[in-house]
Amino acid sequence: MKDKLLVIVGPTAVGKTALSIELAKRYHGEIISGDSMQVYKGMDIGTAKATVEEQQGIPHHLIDIKNPTEPYSVADFQSAAMPFITTINNKKKVPILVGGTGLYVNAVIHQYELHKKQGDNDLRHKLEQLAVENGSMHVYKLLQEADPVSAKQIHPNNVRRVIRALELTKVTGIPFSEQQKEEEMESPYDLVYLALTMDRDQLYERINKRVDLMMEQGLLEEVTRLYRQGIQNCQSVQAIGYKELYQYLDGEISLEAAIDLLKKNSRHYAKRQLTWFRNKTDATWFDMSNGLNSHVFLEICQFIEGNWPQMAKYRDSQLEEES
Structure with a gap:
């Protein structure tokens, strides 16, 4: 018997968090964050972590497990996430892997053998030095030549x-x-794979509004605290939402320009996420253009129960409680 795994992916601001919590409440689930930046402590607003109130008592895993100065890789995520999937299944609950970092999610779903990919430390250091001396575009052009x-x-x-x-x-x-193609294989999990999408203009408007809300909630103060702690040139603060405000704090651009750049970069990132998930997954897509209303939620629940008929008992027990 394979362990169950419910996966929810999609672009930033599409509504993954709200859906995952509602599904966890309905199907006795626990949530595993599949986001490469929510692992960092003290980076809450910019990474759109669910607040304690928003979590509604649902256990969340792989959030706030690293300091902002520490690196975090897909291999780190894979080795951390897989035991949670087993543990949650052993508790007769449903693990729900939620995120927008596609490579991280697929590394777990297909259990990529990352440890077998032996690299070359000397070559890596030389490439890193080239990037420092000549800029990121220099090494990117080398990749274009080697692997378009x-x-x-x-x-x-x-x-x-x-x-x-x-x-x-x-x-x-x-x-x-x-090498990535060779890794694609049948998942070792009893998998239900959902992807969320939305009308493009509506998604972009949601992104813009979310950035404004983040600023109201104190994103600048959050970034300033990291900046004053001397956290520079770390993986964590290269994230969208942090690098733009670092430019402002460095005096390179105005605050207004930084916010506009943040919105622009977030929209571009959402577009890349959609492209990645469409090209690199066999997920079933659900349109969230009308929000998480009863119709789309029922449609998603019916899809889950069509794949996992035993899940209907949770729905039925919940209906009995509500009545």
Whole structure:
């Protein structure tokens, strides 16, 4: 018997958090964050962590487990997430993996054998030095030459992934994109895989409004605290929402320009997320353009119960409680 795993992915601001909590309440679930930045302590507003009130008593895992100065990789996430899936199943509950970091989610779903990918420390250090001396675009162009497919899938500013893809391409002689294809296999889990989407203009408007709300909630103060702690050139503060305000705090741009840039970068990121999930997953898509209303929630529940008929008992018991 395979362990169950419910997965919810989608672009930023599409409504993953609200849906995951409602499904966890209905199906006796616990939530595993599949977000590469929610692992960091003290980075709450900019990473859109669910507040204690929003969590509604649902256990959340892999949130606030790292200091902002610590690196965090897909291998770290995989090794941390998989035991939670087993533990939650053993409690006869449903693990719900929720996130927008596609590579992290797929690394768990397909149990990529990341530890077998032996790199070359000397080569990596040389590439890192090239990036420092000549800029991120220099190493990105090297990746474009070595593996154009990976270059299209990795953003030029994600220097760590660019260098890793280059390193593994050169060490193995096989393009990193081909290595990823070889990893695609049947999931070891009894998997229900949901992806959320939304009308593009509506999604972008939600993103813009969410940035405004984050600023009202104290995002600038949150970023300023990290800045004053001397946290510089760390993976954590390269995240969208932090790097733009760091530019403001460095005196490079105005606050208004930083907020506009944050909105722009968030919209572009959402577009890349949608493209990635459509191209790299076999998830079933649900349209959230009308919000998490009773119709779409029922549709999602029916899909889950169609794959896992035993889940209907939770729905029935809940209906009895409500009546």
